[in-house]
Amino acid sequence: MSAPQTISRTVDRLDKSGSPARVLILALVLIGLSVLFSVLPNEMAAPFLIGILAFLALTGVFCIFALTINLIQFSGQSTRNDLTKLMADTSADGILVTSADGQILYANDTYMNMSGAHEPSDIRVVERLFSGTPEVSEAVYRLAQAARERKRGSEEVRLAPSLSGEGAFGWYQLRARPLDRRNGNAITLWTVTETTRERERHENVFQELQHAIDFLDHAPSGFLSVEADGQITYINTTLAGWLDYDLAQVGSGGLVLSDIIAGDGAALITSMTGAAGDVRTQQFDLDLKCRNGKTLPVRLLHRVAYGQDRTPGSSRTLVINRAAGEDREENVRVAEVRFARFFNSTPMAIAIVGENGAIFETNAAFVKLMPLALSGNFEGNQRSVLSAIAERDRDKVLAALKEAGAGKSDIAPIDAALEGAGNRSARLFFSAAENIDGQRRANVFALEMTEQRTLQESFAQSQKMQAIGQLAGGVAHDFNNVLTAIIGYSDLLLNSHRPTDPSFQDIMQIKQNANRAAGLVRQLLAFSRRQTLRPQVIQLSDVLSDVQMLLKRLAGERIELEFRHGRDLWFTKADVNQFEQVIVNLVVNARDAMPQGGKISVRTRNFTPADCASLNETSLIPAEYAAVEVEDNGTGIPDDVKAKIFEPFFTTKEVGKGTGLGLSMVYGIVKQTGGYVFVESTPGKGTIFRILLPRHIPTAGEEEVRKDEAKPVAADHTGHGTVLLVEDEEAVRAFGARALTARGYTVLEAASGLEALERIEEHDGKVDLIVSDVVMPEMDGPTMFGELRKRGIHVRVIFVSGYAEDAFAKNLPEGEDFGFLPKPFSLKQLIETVKANIKS
Numbered sequence: 001m002s003a004p005q006t007i008s009r010t011v012d013r014l015d016k017s018g019s020p021a022r023v024l025i026l027a028l029v030l031i032g033l034s035v036l037f038s039v040l041p042n043e044m045a046a047p048f049l050i051g052i053l054a055f056l057a058l059t060g061v062f063c064i065f066a067l068t069i070n071l072i073q074f075s076g077q078s079t080r081n082d083l084t085k086l087m088a089d090t091s092a093d094g095i096l097v098t099s100a101d102g103q104i105l106y107a108n109d110t111y112m113n114m115s116g117a118h119e120p121s122d123i124r125v126v127e128r129l130f131s132g133t134p135e136v137s138e139a140v141y142r143l144a145q146a147a148r149e150r151k152r153g154s155e156e157v158r159l160a161p162s163l164s165g166e167g168a169f170g171w172y173q174l175r176a177r178p179l180d181r182r183n184g185n186a187i188t189l190w191t192v193t194e195t196t197r198e199r200e201r202h203e204n205v206f207q208e209l210q211h212a213i214d215f216l217d218h219a220p221s222g223f224l225s226v227e228a229d230g231q232i233t234y235i236n237t238t239l240a241g242w243l244d245y246d247l248a249q250v251g252s253g254g255l256v257l258s259d260i261i262a263g264d265g266a267a268l269i270t271s272m273t274g275a276a277g278d279v280r281t282q283q284f285d286l287d288l289k290c291r292n293g294k295t296l297p298v299r300l301l302h303r304v305a306y307g308q309d310r311t312p313g314s315s316r317t318l319v320i321n322r323a324a325g326e327d328r329e330e331n332v333r334v335a336e337v338r339f340a341r342f343f344n345s346t347p348m349a350i351a352i353v354g355e356n357g358a359i360f361e362t363n364a365a366f367v368k369l370m371p372l373a374l375s376g377n378f379e380g381n382q383r384s385v386l387s388a389i390a391e392r393d394r395d396k397v398l399a400a401l402k403e404a405g406a407g408k409s410d411i412a413p414i415d416a417a418l419e420g421a422g423n424r425s426a427r428l429f430f431s432a433a434e435n436i437d438g439q440r441r442a443n444v445f446a447l448e449m450t451e452q453r454t455l456q457e458s459f460a461q462s463q464k465m466q467a468i469g470q471l472a473g474g475v476a477h478d479f480n481n482v483l484t485a486i487i488g489y490s491d492l493l494l495n496s497h498r499p500t501d502p503s504f505q506d507i508m509q510i511k512q513n514a515n516r517a518a519g520l521v522r523q524l525l526a527f528s529r530r531q532t533l534r535p536q537v538i539q540l541s542d543v544l545s546d547v548q549m550l551l552k553r554l555a556g557e558r559i560e561l562e563f564r565h566g567r568d569l570w571f572t573k574a575d576v577n578q579f580e581q582v583i584v585n586l587v588v589n590a591r592d593a594m595p596q597g598g599k600i601s602v603r604t605r606n607f608t609p610a611d612c613a614s615l616n617e618t619s620l621i622p623a624e625y626a627a628v629e630v631e632d633n634g635t636g637i638p639d640d641v642k643a644k645i646f647e648p649f650f651t652t653k654e655v656g657k658g659t660g661l662g663l664s665m666v667y668g669i670v671k672q673t674g675g676y677v678f679v680e681s682t683p684g685k686g687t688i689f690r691i692l693l694p695r696h697i698p699t700a701g702e703e704e705v706r707k708d709e710a711k712p713v714a715a716d717h718t719g720h721g722t723v724l725l726v727e728d729e730e731a732v733r734a735f736g737a738r739a740l741t742a743r744g745y746t747v748l749e750a751a752s753g754l755e756a757l758e759r760i761e762e763h764d765g766k767v768d769l770i771v772s773d774v775v776m777p778e779m780d781g782p783t784m785f786g787e788l789r790k791r792g793i794h795v796r797v798i799f800v801s802g803y804a805e806d807a808f809a810k811n812l813p814e815g816e817d818f819g820f821l822p823k824p825f826s827l828k829q830l831i832e833t834v835k836a837n838i839k840s
């Protein structure tokens with residue numbers, strides 16, 4: 001023990017103990033000063049006293065200063081240092097303290113014994129004590145490097161032979177911790193702990209565990225452990241052999257319960273619930289699914305322990321093979337097992353329920369359809385079928401259960417909405433069940449009707465949109481006649497008034513507002529799919545490039561507008577102008593959904609049949625489409641609004657900020673083009689409008705075009721010839737007759753197709769051009785056209801209509817050529833059309 005103490009004194013040389021001799025000397029000095037003060041004359045006593053007091057004051061100041069810088073310590077601190085040193089001296093771990101330059105400042109008995117030192121000079125530092133194999137040297141070097149960098153470190157090494165010499169090798173835990181002394185010198189504390197026996201105990205436990213796992217792996221029954229989410233964390237070798245699975249697939253996310261259980265049995269097993277602290281065991285007769293596709297009948301004894309928060313832990317599940325060794329004499333038991341397998345594998349959801357909704361037994365399909373019914377969160381923490389039924393339908397279901405419990409038959413099925421996400425629904429059938437222990441019970445059979453209900457709603461929505469379209473088209477036709485007259489007579493008035501005339505601006509206001517109304521009517525016609533389209537072979541990216549600058553101006557400075565085009569885009573066939581209007585409306589709507597700014601992405605790509613399947617849209621026919629997507633990160637669209645956004649005049653904007661016709665026009669144009677428009681939206685995150693247009697493969701001679709070339713218009717609007725004007729609206733007919741007459745034409749008027757035929761007969765067919773409305777009483781325009789051809793009259797005909805050209809072209813004789821002028825039209829449009837079609 002002498003060696004460690006000698007070194008310890010080197011470390012603790014600043015620790016000084018108290019001395020009785022010093023106390024005695026200080027007392028004698030004070031007594032002597034008192035005697036000297038008493039014998040001094042009075043004239044010397046005062047200065048002497050002042051000198052003594054000054055000396056004592058200086059001494060006090062020095063002591064305070066020395067105490068502050070730790071030159072003086074109290075005896076309590078010294079006692080604590082002695083206690084700390086005693087703990088280090090007697091520690092079972094080897095302790096070594098070294099300075100920054102590697103000098104040994106302290107070593108306790110345990111470390112000296114480990115190093116075999118009898119004198120301080122014999123002590124070896126850790127780097128020299130633990131040397132040998134490269135693994136040991138590298139571990140010690142890492143610790144030394146950490147100590148030099150003033151970091152903590154810990155390593156476990158295997159040294160052969162051991163330091164004690166009692167074994168062929170020994171295990172040691174080495175730790176290095178930097179310390180900073182008060183004088184600023186850096187030192188390192190090394191701790192060496194022998195862990196050989198602890199390692200041996202761990203190895204023994206590991207060997208025993210290996211034996212237990214081996215016994216479990218090769219037991220004659222299967223065994224598995226399942227997490228609450230269905231993840232399989234362990235199966236034994238026996239069960240893996242039955243299922244023909246590789247054990248390496250288990251425990252690393254390779255298998256889930258549904259992979260090895262046929263049908264919906266996995267949902268039945270994971271539906272088990274229990275109270276806080278419960279340990280429940282339940283028996284299931286199911287079929288397992290082997291990797292080769294075959295099934296294996298088994299019985300599962302499934303045990304789960306529940307925590308205080310009712311969270312299920314890992315299961316302990318015993319699997320008994322029922323395929324071999326069946327006792328055929330147990331006919332009742334065999335039938336019971338067979339029925340249990342049938343009950344759990346049927347696709348119809350079945351449950352035995354009390355008249356209050358409490359669930360006694362369910363099959364796997366019922367658990368899959370109504371998982372909330374087995375959550376145990378209903379009144380009194382019971383499992384109830386009412387937990388899975390939407391609140392609005394619970395009273396109907398409860399009444400049906402009571403009727404079935406009372407033994408009533410022919411109970412009408414109930415279509416009920418299910419709780420949870422997805423707007424799911426089911427049709428429930430009820431029948432009486434056997435009463436047990438005086439409790440009335442009912443059989444509940446359920447079929448999911450979500451898809452069928454979705455189809456019904458889609459069909460009803462389609463019918464509603466079609467009816468609204470027909471109404472909008474009819475209203476638009478009548479408005480077009482009125483607007484044609486207003487615009488026409490405004491043009492006539494403008495021709496007779498100069499710009500300096502005070503009435504000129506009033507007339508211009510009338511015409512401009514009539515044109516605005518005409519724009520609304522065109523949007524109605526677009527929604528009703530009755531507008532005139534001029535389809536051309538286009539590539540979507542080219543059309544978007546043409547309107548890119550316009551879209552950026554519409555989006556504004558706060559909006560980031562991004563364009564991303566797919567490679568090798570397919571061609572499609574659409575009206576360029578109308579398609580541009582579709583994109584403009586979608587970008588403007590996206591901009592309005594981001595009042596604080598945001599980002600709009602416009603993307604084009606090819607859409608394959610596989611992409612169609614991923615959309616889960618029942619109305620979409622899988623095919624090849626050219627797609628354009630407009631996405632924003634704005635406020636999104638709630639589900640209750642999403643179903644109405646394509647209806648005309650429906651808007652969520654403030655009064656005066658939207659007509660409600662923008663998206664209805666988008667819907668109509670896309671549908672009339674033969675495409676689809678779908679919307680995906682999450683409130684608070686954004687919206688995606690996706691437009692799919694059928695792929696068009698150009699034939700020889702077809703060329704891709706972007707814009708209609710402007711037709712040169714003659715400056716001279718005058719002409720000559722006989723024009724038959726057929727129009728049932730008197731105001732429109734009068735305006736047209738007046739305008740054409742003023743330009744030099746001879747105008748014949750007729751209010752219907754029959755009257756038009758009479759006028760032609762009266763003039764012996766000497767008519768140069770017929771301008772005819774399409775929809776008229778007695779005889780419409782196409783019928784009149786057919787009668788003219790039958791009589792051998794081949795005069796050029798221009799049809800005038802507010803409907804699309806395609807709406808009546810199919811009623812004309814095949815191969816016939818005719819002109820078309822859409823309503824409403826201006827005076828200039830009428831004159832230019834007549835001059836371009838009449839024979840000179």
